[in-house]
Amino acid sequence: SHTDPMLTKIHIQNFRGLSDFVTEIQPCTVFIGPNGCGKSTVLQAALFAGLALEMAVARQAANIDWNPKTGDLYLFNHGTLRDDADLLPTLHWQELFFGTHTDQEIAIELTFSDSDSIQALSVSLSVGRADALRLSVSIRCPQAVAALGERKRKSAVEAVLSRLRDQVPQLLLVPSFSGGVHEEEYRSRRVVEDLLRRGAQNQIVRNLLV
Numbered sequence: 001s002h003t004d005p006m007l008t009k010i011h012i013q014n015f016r017g018l019s020d021f022v023t024e025i026q027p028c029t030v031f032i033g034p035n036g037c038g039k040s041t042v043l044q045a046a047l048f049a050g051l052a053l054e055m056a057v058a059r060q061a062a063n064i065d066w067n068p069k070t071g072d073l074y075l076f077n078h079g080t081l082r083d084d085a086d087l088l089p090t091l092h093w094q095e096l097f098f099g100t101h102t103d104q105e106i107a108i109e110l111t112f113s114d115s116d117s118i119q120a121l122s123v124s125l126s127v128g129r130a131d132a133l134r135l136s137v138s139i140r141c142p143q144a145v146a147a148l149g150e151r152k153r154k155s156a157v158e159a160v161l162s163r164l165r166d167q168v169p170q171l172l173l174v175p176s177f178s179g180g181v182h183e184e185e186y187r188s189r190r191v192v193e194d195l196l197r198r199g200a201q202n203q204i205v206r207n208l209l210v
Contacts, residue, residue: 007046007169009111014098015048016041049108049123050171051087052076056137057164064157068150071119071142073160078126081133093133102127110169117143117167139164 011022017038023029031039056075065074081087094100106125112118120140128134144160187195 006113006116007110008113009109010042010046011107011109011111012042012045013107014101014104015045015106015108016096016098018042018045019098045108046110047171048087049110049121050169052123052135052137053121053139054168055087057161057168064161066145066148068145071140071145072138073141073144073148074136074138076135076137078128078134078136080128081125081135087135096125097127102131112169116169117141118164118169121169141167 006027007025009022009024012018013020017036018041021038021042023042031042033039053075059076063077065077066072067074088096090096094102097104097106106123108123110121112120118139118141122136122138124136126134141164144164147160148156
């Protein structure tokens, strides 16, 4: 019977404030820590990876490849990001890289339960020539790879991509109410818009509390 994909592990490297972070995920997982320690960054990294997968599957990727031995399917290999600003939750893309070190590749790996059709998702982001952002997206999906076989057939690729669109894990980030104080700091509209562009929604939503 079909069950929703269960995220079991997150591994993040060089994303925003996280140099190298890995954690197991349970059905109910709570991150606790002071402001600015990276709790929201973990969620943003997972969301970024999920959006990248949706984009890669939605495209008619004529150059996808796969490994029959490992069950890995390479959907997007160092493709250039052009009009995919929705994937980048920040005003300046350099802020996505740990310490703004754009020479270090961002790597995000989400692991799902073995019973899921998509067992793992790997996303990497690097900077190429002329500051071009290069995105790679791959999944471990033995069922899809088995359906593709050894030879590249356009009809088989299109059929697999069509099925994958219904199997993409759904990741939803809901900004949390992180607490309030008796006298909230006033923020101008310009500051609020800048924080939203940087993906710092939790610093905005808490101002709604009284």
